[in-house]
Amino acid sequence: xxxxxSVTRAVEPPLGIVRLTDARGGxxxxxxxxxxxxxxxxxxxxxxxxxxxxxxxxxxMFCSGLAPxxxxxxxxxxxxxxxxxxxxxxxxxxxxxxAAQGHALGGGLLFALGADAVVLSRTSCYAxxxxxxxxTPCMGATFLLPHVLGAALGQEMLFTGRPYxxxxxxxxxxxxxxTSAPQVPAQARRTALRIARAPRxxxxxxxxxxxxxxxxxxxxxMEAEVAAxxxxxxxxxxxxxxxxxxxxxx
Numbered sequence: 001x002x003x004x005x006s007v008t009r010a011v012e013p014p015l016g017i018v019r020l021t022d023a024r025g026g027x028x029x030x031x032x033x034x035x036x037x038x039x040x041x042x043x044x045x046x047x048x049x050x051x052x053x054x055x056x057x058x059x060x061m062f063c064s065g066l067a068p069x070x071x072x073x074x075x076x077x078x079x080x081x082x083x084x085x086x087x088x089x090x091x092x093x094x095x096x097x098x099a100a101q102g103h104a105l106g107g108g109l110l111f112a113l114g115a116d117a118v119v120l121s122r123t124s125c126y127a128x129x130x131x132x133x134x135x136t137p138c139m140g141a142t143f144l145l146p147h148v149l150g151a152a153l154g155q156e157m158l159f160t161g162r163p164y165x166x167x168x169x170x171x172x173x174x175x176x177x178x179t180s181a182p183q184v185p186a187q188a189r190r191t192a193l194r195i196a197r198a199p200r201x202x203x204x205x206x207x208x209x210x211x212x213x214x215x216x217x218x219x220x221x222m223e224a225e226v227a228a229x230x231x232x233x234x235x236x237x238x239x240x241x242x243x244x245x246x247x248x249x250x
Contacts, residue, residue: 016044063108
């Protein structure tokens with residue numbers, strides 16, 4: 001890979017493994033990351049012996065989401081793959097397990113929640129911090145968070161925009177697996193291997209059934225979100241000047 005973006009792939013049958021390893025950029029979502037991740041994902045899925053995809057990030061940061069400037073300021077171009085990045089794991093024809101050992105923020109959290117199984121760390125932070133930046137959610141967040149984490153918790157996360165430790169999400173009944181940080185990669189791999197016991201075609205058919213419902217929900221949400229997001233994004237820079245969004249508590 002070239003430049004700042006770093007995405008690696010490996011095939012360890014029956015798993016295809018894609019890792020976000022951009023330590024310098026904090027696995028920030030941008031066009032290069034989108035393109036290289038999509039290429040790596042397609043590559044491992046094309047291997048006939050792969051039945052499940054495992055997605056990993058850095059120990060301290062799974063994905064920091066989109067840089068705030070393009071979302072805050074209408075003068076900046078939002079990366080063209082933004083919406084696709086939110087859907088990429090849903091559209092993957094094979095089941096996807098995410099090991100979010102590090103923090104996942106904004107679009108990074110939505111990306112993780114697009115997987116078929118998600119493992120979070122008790123001590124890392126997970127935030128849908130759009131409202132903290134002054135604009136309404138996008139990328140299908142108003143569907144995905146309530147759908148995966150539960151209606152009450154998902155809506156609260158969107159309204160407050162604050163970071164939640166994985167331990168708090170577990171206590172609140174979030175619909176994902178939460179374990180100690182050192183155990184996240186191993187737990188995610190165990191889950192992936194358990195899923196991979198089924199034949200590839202059976203997994204493809206079941207994934208397609210679940211993906212159809214989820215993609216329909218995401219499409220409806222994105223269409224409903226766009227007007228409010230464009231309006232609030234255009235004014236967020238001036239209204240939030242001098243105020244940094246809280247992303248990770250100290």
